[in-house]
Amino acid sequence: MASPACAATVSGAPFAAMDFPLQPRRPTPGQRALAEALARGEAMMGEGIEQLPAATYTDPDRFAAEMRLFRTLPQLVAPSALLPEAVSAVAHDGYGSPLLLTRGADGRAHVLANACRHRGTRLVDGDEVVGAKRIVCPYHAWAYKPDGELSGMPRAECFPGFDRSANGLRAYPSAEIGGLLFYAEDEQADFSDLRALEPDFDAFGMAGLHLYERRVHDVAANWKLIVDAFLESYHVQRLHAQTIAHFFADGITVADRVGPHQRAAVGRAALLERADLDDMASLRRAVTFTYALFPASIVVVSPDYINLLVCMPQSVGRTLVEDYMLIPEPPQTNEAAAHWQKSWALLDGGAFGTEDFGAAARCYRGLASGTIETVTLGTLENGIADFHRRIDAALAR
Known part of the structure; x- marks a missing residue:
């Protein structure tokens, strides 16, 4: 199964990586197994050419069917670092439903409807995190706790017999x-496949990271064209020649799956020979791990920071992609601030924002023109074919 090589990482040395005091952690058995396969010089490739109908990316009926996946499967909405403090909240609209992400006084996170139970008024606007000891409706001042409990109603006597306890958000x-x-929008959604990845995320110390920056990109492309870019390494030496190509060997990737989610690794055998495979910080200097969370979110683990790319389809030819960059700690020095700004500009402004997303938009324009009827995938792109088979299987259930 081929996989991504689409993050700044190691070829001779990590690009400008700084020596931040990362907490010592051990890789999981699955992470170590991929690293050992890279160290042996293995590369996972398909057995032959495969083809997909071009309509897979352009057919509105196909797109409508795929939206069921976003309604029934759990979706990534944000890193925990977006809400680092208790009693805070932020609006989130990318998946089409007005959501309110909150963190209660007890530290627990919640996903609530951003609509007052009185008349449906939107409670929080904008994309900035706000204090949420009380979430007050701007229309009639109904008030809610960050866990959604209805805690206050002006002139409550005007609502005789109203059950406040049954009318939280x-x-x-x-x-x-x-x-x-x-x-998830589906009450029966199963989070178990994602929980199986929790040891991997814990090995990166994800829960303790700081949110450096986030940005939403509006990409004129079908959502699958964006995900496809992180499921193959064939494009890296070509598309990313001016940004990150020199950090990677051409097409040397390994991957496996955890449930429907792909876990991949790319790196250099020479560096792995010197890496301590039992120490995650050492391993991250030699290997970039990338997780494609089915159906449409990407986690890219660079030597000293992590990017989350959350794809949120808006129409058959338009996708919002929110890029989050997580770092070990807030910048403490001018040198650290410059390092993180360079890293952010290289990926969000370059490799991701300009090159990957630009390529997806150009692909969509070509496919939507009807010029070609099929998309051809080579042996370095078999991860894409596997991804589309998983979509077909999920839609068939």
Whole structure:
């Protein structure tokens, strides 16, 4: 199964990585197994050419069917680091439903409907985190606690017989797993496959990271074209020639799956020979791990920071992608501030924001023109074919 090589990492040395005091952690058996395969010089490749109908990316009916996956499966909404403090909240609209992400006084995260139970008024606007000891409706001042409990109603006597305890904000199924917050619209959604990845996320110390920056990109492309870029390494030496290509060997990747989610690794055997495979900080200097969380979120683990790319389809040819960059601690020096700004600009402004997303938009324009009927995938792109088979299987259930 081929996989991504799409993050700044190691070829001779990590790009400008600083020596931050990362907490000592051990890789999981699965992470170590991938690193050992890289050290042996293994590369996972497909057995032959595969093809996909171009309509897979352009057919509105196909897109409508795929949206069921986003309604029934758990979706990544944000890193825990977006809400580092108790009694805080932030609005989130990317998946089409007005959501309110909150953290209660007890530290627990919640995903609530951003709509007052009185008249449906939106409670919180904007994309900035706000204090939420009391979430007060701007229309009639109904008040809610950060766990959604209705705590106050002006002129309560005007609502005789109203059961306040049964009229808190709608709460969606949610789970905070390894420093990531997931939600689902389906009450029966199963989070167990994601929980199976929690040891991997804990090995990176994800829950203790600081949110350096986040940005939403509006990409004129089908959502699968964006995910596809992180499931193959064939493009890296070509598309990323001006940014990150020199950090990677051409097409040397290994990958496996945890449930429907792909876990991949890319690196250099020479560096792995000197790496301590029992120490995560040492391993991250030699290997970049990338997780494609089914259906549409990507976690890219660079030597000293992590990017989350959350793809949120808006239409068949438009996708919002929120990029979060997580770092070990807030910048303490001018040198650290410059390092993180360079890292952010290289990926969010370059490799991801300009190159990957730009390529996805160009692909969509070509496919939507009807010029070609099939998409051809080579042996370095078999991760894409596998991804599309998993989509087909999920839609068939």
